[in-house]
Amino acid sequence: MPPENHSDPILTRLLGGAALPLTVGPAAILTLAATGAAQVGPALVAALAAAAGGLYLNTRYKAAQARLRPAPTLAPAPDRSGPPYGVILEHLPDPLMVIAAEEADDLTGRRFVFANAAARELFRIQREGTLLVTAMRNPQVLEAVDEALFGGIERAVEYETGGTQGRSWIAYARPLSDTSQVSRLAMLVLRDETDARRSERTRADFLANASHELRTPLASLSGFIETLRGHAKDDPGARDKFLGIMLAQAERMSRLIDDLMSLSRIELNEHIAPLGRVDLAMAAIDVIDALAPQAKEKAVAFDPVLPPRGAAVVEGDRDQIIQVIQNLIDNAIKYTPRGGVVRVEIFPGLSADAAASPRDPAAARMSLLTPDHAAGERYAALRVTDRGPGLAREHLPRLTERFYRVEGQKSGDRSGTGLGLAIVKHIMNRHRGGLTVESVQGEGATFAFYIPMSKSGALAGPGPSAEAAVAEAEAEA
Ligand SMILES: Nc1ncnc2c1ncn2[C@@H]1O[C@H](COP(=O)(O)OP(=O)(O)O)[C@@H](O)[C@H]1O
Numbered sequence: 001m002p003p004e005n006h007s008d009p010i011l012t013r014l015l016g017g018a019a020l021p022l023t024v025g026p027a028a029i030l031t032l033a034a035t036g037a038a039q040v041g042p043a044l045v046a047a048l049a050a051a052a053g054g055l056y057l058n059t060r061y062k063a064a065q066a067r068l069r070p071a072p073t074l075a076p077a078p079d080r081s082g083p084p085y086g087v088i089l090e091h092l093p094d095p096l097m098v099i100a101a102e103e104a105d106d107l108t109g110r111r112f113v114f115a116n117a118a119a120r121e122l123f124r125i126q127r128e129g130t131l132l133v134t135a136m137r138n139p140q141v142l143e144a145v146d147e148a149l150f151g152g153i154e155r156a157v158e159y160e161t162g163g164t165q166g167r168s169w170i171a172y173a174r175p176l177s178d179t180s181q182v183s184r185l186a187m188l189v190l191r192d193e194t195d196a197r198r199s200e201r202t203r204a205d206f207l208a209n210a211s212h213e214l215r216t217p218l219a220s221l222s223g224f225i226e227t228l229r230g231h232a233k234d235d236p237g238a239r240d241k242f243l244g245i246m247l248a249q250a251e252r253m254s255r256l257i258d259d260l261m262s263l264s265r266i267e268l269n270e271h272i273a274p275l276g277r278v279d280l281a282m283a284a285i286d287v288i289d290a291l292a293p294q295a296k297e298k299a300v301a302f303d304p305v306l307p308p309r310g311a312a313v314v315e316g317d318r319d320q321i322i323q324v325i326q327n328l329i330d331n332a333i334k335y336t337p338r339g340g341v342v343r344v345e346i347f348p349g350l351s352a353d354a355a356a357s358p359r360d361p362a363a364a365r366m367s368l369l370t371p372d373h374a375a376g377e378r379y380a381a382l383r384v385t386d387r388g389p390g391l392a393r394e395h396l397p398r399l400t401e402r403f404y405r406v407e408g409q410k411s412g413d414r415s416g417t418g419l420g421l422a423i424v425k426h427i428m429n430r431h432r433g434g435l436t437v438e439s440v441q442g443e444g445a446t447f448a449f450y451i452p453m454s455k456s457g458a459l460a461g462p463g464p465s466a467e468a469a470v471a472e473a474e475a476e477a
């Protein structure tokens with residue numbers, strides 16, 4: 001049988017008036033896609049691409065199958081230069097398939113005649129003619145494909161795949177042949193919506209949590225205002241006590257807002273690599289100095305084990321690194337009983353594995369953030385260890401969630417917002433760093449972060465102060 005030259009008037013108009021002979025059967029498309037051939041019969045592929053863009057294509061699958069022929073050669077077609085539609089379809093990131101069927105009631109008769117690389121990988125489709133039901137089992141999607149094949153209906157279906165790696169998908173099915181034909185073709189395109197769904201959910205949860213967190217102190221403030229206007233009006237003792245509580249609640253709201261603003265600022269530039277160099281030891285000394293009054297109040301002693309200046313210089317944003325160290329040391333002080341000791345250690349020149357490896361094999365341990373490290377990258381790690389109550393294993397994975405606080409934990413009068421470690425994680429992510437926690441319950445906790453060291457080498461020579469050393473580092477960068 002001679003190849004049937006078939007042209008579609010709409011298609012012809014769209015593609016510039018040239019008649020497009022469909023001389024390659026759908027089976028050949030799959031073959032071509034599977035072999036990764038770059039130069040598919042340009043007319044056919046153009047037609048399929050156009051169909052993918054929303055055009056109906058009168059292709060007769062049965063006739064096409066009867067004239068199955070070897071794929072055209074890879075030789076470029078000089079008279080038909082144009083976009084390489086075959087390559088485009090093959091490499092679309094979304095799974096795209098063409099499904100053929102003969103009879104409406106033969107449900108097992110739907111077969112793939114085309115599947116691009118993403119579709120073949122997703123469904124492990126090996127060869128042309130594979131049954132649709134072996135790959136796709138979702139009844140709504142199968143129904144949508146049937147409606148496209150035999151009802152001429154275009155439809156989108158949302159569905160989820162289960163398992164530990166559950167994903168959300170949108171499946172678009174649309175007809176490629178018209179309903180007067182015996183053999184039908186339909187296109188099925190899938191789009192992975194998992195990330196979009198997840199971020200929608202995160203946003204909604206975040207708003208709900210933030211409102212709830214603000215509402216609690218606000219409700220307490222309103223309550224005390226009522227009391228002060230009512231029966232406590234003439235009781236100076238009660239008034240002083242209530243005003244004290246109100247101040248604490250107002251301060252809590254203010255801390256929450258500061259942390260929320262800080263988190264949103266950090267998220268905004270999270271994808272911009274930090275400029276500058278920071279000497280971790282100098283930064284740690286600054287934070288220890290700044291937190292000394294707070295530590296003194298709780299009779300907590302610092303035990304710093306720091307390398308000399310210039311030995312642990314990392315690539316980073318100084319203010320953000322300070323914020324990270326401050327959050328970790330602040331937690332250590334806050335969650336340590338009176339008279340505790342907080343150790344701050346810095347380890348320069350570590351490999352990624354060494355930086356992430358546990359200190360105490362007996363401790364419960366969790367990597368809260370692991371960087372994609374380049375081979376040969378050297379890291380400097382900073383660890384903060386306290387001898388407080390520590391954390392039960394089940395809390396570790398959730399510590400960097402926004403607003404997550406371990407229930408029943410004593411933190412003194414400065415109750416936390418639960419945003420500190422979330423901020424730490426985002427800053428570390430921006431710095432291509434890692435974050436780990438280790439704890440033996442009842443004996444204390446160690447929080448550690450590690451960041452790539454500066455490639456420009458250590459700073460040589462002693463300087464008069466930490467500030468000067470850092471200024472020098474930044475000037476050199
Ligand atoms: N050093 C620590 N020891 C014990 N628990 C800690 C320690 N650091 C953090 N946590 C727990 O992790 C939670 C989250 O910490 P974080 O995000 O800094 O929030 P916040 O300090 O505002 O409560 C804390 O509420 C606390 O329950």
Ligand SMILES: [Mg+2]
Pocket residue numbers: 327330331416418419420421
């Ligand atoms: Mg904190």
